[in-house]
Amino acid sequence: MSSPAPPPSLSPATDSGGFSELVGQHDAVEQLSDAAASGSPTHAWLFTGPPGSGRSNAARAFAAALNCEQGGCSTCQSCRMVSAGSHPTVTMVSTENVSYRIEDVRQLITTAQDRPQGHRWRVIVVEDADRMTERATNVLLKAIEEPPPQTIWVLCAPSPADVLVTIRSRCRHISLRIPPVEAVEALLVERDGLSPEQAGFAARVSQSHIGVARRLAADVEARNRREQTVSLPLKVRSASQAVLSAAELVSMAQADAASESESRLAREQTALRRSLGLEPEEKIPPKLRTQFKRLEDDAARRAKRTVTDSLDRTLIDLTAVYRDVLSIKLNTGAELINEHLRAQLAELAETLSAEQALGCLDALNTARTRITQNVPPALAMEALMMHLIPRRHRGA
Template identity: 55%
Template sequence: MSVWDQVVGQEAAVAVLRAAVRNPQAMTHAWLITGPPGSGRSNAARAFAAALQCPSGGCGACPACATALAGTHADVTVVATEKVTISIEEVRDLIGIAQRSPSQGRWRVIVVEDADRMTERTSNVLLKAIEEPPPRTVWLLCSTSPQDVQVTIRSRCRALGLRVPPVEAVARLLIDRDGVEPDVADVAARAAQSHIGMARRLARDPDARERRRRTLELVTGIRGVGDAVLAAADLVDVAQAEAKAATEDRDAAERAALLHTLGAEDATRLPPALRAQVRQLTEDQKRRATRAQRDVLDRSLLDLLSLYRDVLVLQLGADVDPVNVEHTDQVRRLAQDSTPEQTLHRMDVIGETRTRLAGNVAPLLAIEAMAVALRPQDGRVGA
C-alpha cells in the first residue's frame, strides 16, 4: 500500500509530487499546498514528506514511511496549531530546526498545517528562512487558498492546488481503511461534502451524527424571536460542551505533567517563580478552547448551509445529488414553504455569521442574530 493511497481523488496533484520525488530537477525547497477544507492538504503534505524520506519513493511499508506518516520521523516536523494563530515563538523554533542537517533521512522536512493562521509579523519572521534554506531542507505549507498566505511567502513557494474529492472516493476510503458499512460511509461522505476528516468522524461517532441532526432541526423549530433565541443558546451550548469534552482531559493531563516537571504536583500554593509557566499553559489552553468552539460552530453552520443548498436544488429543479439524503422530508417541507429568493437570503445570513465568528464576534450574539433572521416571516415554518 503506497503512501499516496490516502491522498484521495487528487491524481493530478499526486503526479506532480511523485515527479518531484523521482526527479531532483522537479524538486523545490518550498511548496504551498492549497485546497478547500477536507480536500486532504495535510494528508498530501505528510505523504509527500514520507515519500521524500523513503528509498523507494513512498512504498508505505518501510520504517521511513511509517514514522513520517505517524509524525515520529526524526527529520519530519509537523506543526498543527490548535490555537487561533501560529505564534512567532513557534516559527522561530521551526527556523532553528530547519537549519539542521537531516540526521536519518534524505531531507529535513517542515510541514506547517494552517499556514494561513500566521499573522503578517510571523510571516515576515519565516520569510528569510524560506528564501535561503539549507540545501536539504524542504518547507511544506498548507492553506485553504494562496490568497490566505502573505504574498511574500507564496511568491517564494511552488503552488500545488487540490480539489474536492468525489463523494464515491471518500466513501470507498471509509470502507477500505476504517471498515465502515457501505450505506453509512455513503451518507457520511455526502453529509461531510467530501471533507475526509469530517466524513470519518460522522461515520464512526454516533454523537457527532446526533449533533448534526439537532443542528439541522434548528431551522424547522424556529417560529418566532423567542424560539430563535432559545435555539441559538442551545446551539452554542452544544458547541461549548463538545469543545470542552475535546480539550478537558488533555488540559488536565498537561497541567499535571507541567507541575510534575516543576516538582510542584503536591504544592497547595505555587512559588512566584513557577506561576508564570503555569499561567502561560493556562493561556494556551484557553486559546485552544476558543478555537475548538469556533471550529464546532463553523461545522454547524456548514451543516445548515448544506441543508439550504438541498432546499434550493429542489426549488430550482436542478439535476444535482443531495447532500442530506437522510433528511429528505425536512428538505421537501422547507422547499414547499419558501421561495428560492428566501433560501438564498438565508444562505447569505449563515455565510455572514461565519464571517462574524471568524472576526471574533461573541458566539451567542452572532448565532442569535442568525437564528432570528432564519425565522418565518409570515407564520409559516421555513418561509
Template identity: 50%
Template structure:
C-alpha cells in the first residue's frame, strides 16, 4: 500500500510526482519550473490543473505525503496518517468553502512558509482552488514563489493554467490531469469504498467521472434521488407555467442538497470548536468566547452560500447530460449514454425535438451556469433557461 494507490486514471502525472519525490533528497532545483512534465527533477513550486473531480487535491496530498514521509509515501506511517488528517506539523493547507480566498489568509500562509521544517525534509504548502485568488492576493503569493526558503515546496491546484496570473504561472511547474474514465472511477469506488460493481459503474457514469460526485451518488440514497428528481422536472416541462414551477423545484432541490452537505460538517465544526475552547456539550458559551463562536458561524454562512451555488451548478450539469444524451440519439452517434437508466424517456425526448432545438437548450443551460457564476439571481436564471426549454420542446409540430 502507498499514498498513490487511491489515485485513479492519472498514471502519467503520478509518475512525475513519484519520480520527483524519489529524488527529493537532492537540493531543490529552483530553475526547473519550465521543465517538461515528464522530468523527474524536483522543484520548489508546482501547479496541478485539471477539470473538477479529476483528483487535483488528492494528488497534491499524495505528493505532500511522499515528501514528508520517511518511507517515500508508504501510506501507513504516522507521517502519512497526519498528512491525510491535515495535521502534519510540516504541512500547511489553504482551502476555502467561500467564493474567494482572502488576502489575509494568503499572507498568513506565506508567513508560515518561512519556517524551517520541524520533523521532515520539507515544509509543504498546499493551496486548493488557487484560482479563487484575486489579482492583489496572487501578488502576495508571487513574492513567496520568487524567493522561497530552500526546503519549502508549494503545491497549487486550479482547473487550468489560465485561471492564474501569468507571473504566477511562470514560477511553477505545471502538471495537467485528464478526466479519468468511468471504468477507472468505478474501480476506485469498488476498491476503496466497497461499492457493488453495478452501482459503482452507474454512479461513475452519471457523475461523468467526477470522483467526489461519483462517491456521493454511490453511497448516498438522497443524492441519487435528488438527481432523479432533477431529470424528472426537466422531462415534465411543457409550458411556461411548468417552467416557472420547475425553476422553483430545481432551486428547492439545490438547497436541500447544499444543506445535506453542510449540515453535518457545521455541527462537527461547532462541537470541535467548543471543545477546544473548553466548553462542555450543552453548556452556555461564556461571554468572553462568543466572538470566536460568532466568527465560526459567519464562516459557515459564507460556506452555505458557496454550497448552494455549487448545488445549482451540479443540477445544471445533470440537465446538460440529459440533453447531451438526447442529441446523441437524434444524431445516431452510437456513443455511450450517461443516463442509460432512463433510456425510454431519452428516446421520447429525442423523438419530440429536433437536434437544433436540443442544442438551443444546451446553450441555455450553459448561459444559466455563467449567469449564476456572475451572481445573477438563481431563480431568474433557472426560469429563463427552462422557458427556452419549453420553446424548443414545443417547436416540433405534431402532424
C-alpha cells in the first residue's frame, strides 16, 4: 500500500473551525453564537444529530466562541488553540471503548471543578455521550446539576433518545441536521477549491457527510475503495464469493481507517504547529515534544475505534446501494445516491423483489448493530454477504 499523504488540495485554513464550518445549520449557529455572546450561557447542553451532521465540530466551534474576545474569530490565539486541541480550558473526550468507565467520568468531573484561570470558560465536551452507561450517567448528573460558575458541559449524541431522560431534561438541546447535498457541494467548491463536478459527486455519494466528502474528493485511493465496496453486491452470486467479499470488505475498511488516521494525525500536527507558532519544517524544541507525543498516543488509542467507524461507513455505503435499488424498483424518479452506477443497479433491481431489497436493508442494519457490539468484523460481514446473494442464486 502506498503511503497516503495528506490531501494536498486542502488549504491549511480547513481546520480553523468556527461556525462557518457548520454548513446548513443556521438555527443552531444562531442559538450558539447568541448564547456565547450573552455572557451567561446555559451550563449544560445536548447536541444531537446523525453522523456527519457535525456534532463535534459544532461543539468545538461553540467552545471557541465562548473563549474568544470576538465570539469565535478562528484567527486569535485562543481560537487556534481550541482548533488544535491544545486549549488549556477546553477538553474534548470520546471513548475508544464500548462504554465510558465510571473512573473516566469521575476524572472529567474533577477537571470540571478547576477554575479556567486566565480564560473565560472551562468547556467539557463529551463527543459520544450515548456511550455512557446508566451508572456513569448518574455520576455525571450531579455534576451537571450543580456546575462550578465558569464550567460548561456539552454532551453529544446521535439523538435525544440516546441519553437518559434525567440528562436530557437538564440540558439545553441543539438539534443538528444532515445538510442538503447542494450546501455541502458549495462548501467544497468555495472552501476547498474543488470543481463543481468533483464536489457534486463527493457530496452525493457521501450522503452529505462533509468529512467523508472531502476525503473522497481529495484522495483517489479512498474513492477507489468506495467504488469497490459498492460494486461487491453486484458480483456476489455464491456462498464462497460471499466469504471472499466479506474478507475483502474488512481489509478495505482497515486500509481506509489506516489512511484516515494518518491524514488526521498530519492535520492535527499541522494545527498544533500553527498554534505554537512553529514553521512547517522547523525542528520541534525539546520542551514542546510531549505535546506532539500526546497527539501520536491519542492516534494510536483511536485506531480500533477508527476501524469500527470505517466498517460502519462501508455498511452505510452498501445501504445506499439497496436504497437506490428500491428507488429504481418503486420508480420514484429520484436521483440515485450512486447515479453513476445506474445501469448496474437497474440490473440488480431485476434480480430482487422489493421485499428482498428491504430484507437486504434489514441485514445491513443488523450488521451495523453487530459491529458496534464488538462482534468480530469478519463474522458480521460474512453473515451479511450471505444474505445479499440474490435469491435465485442461493444454494447454486
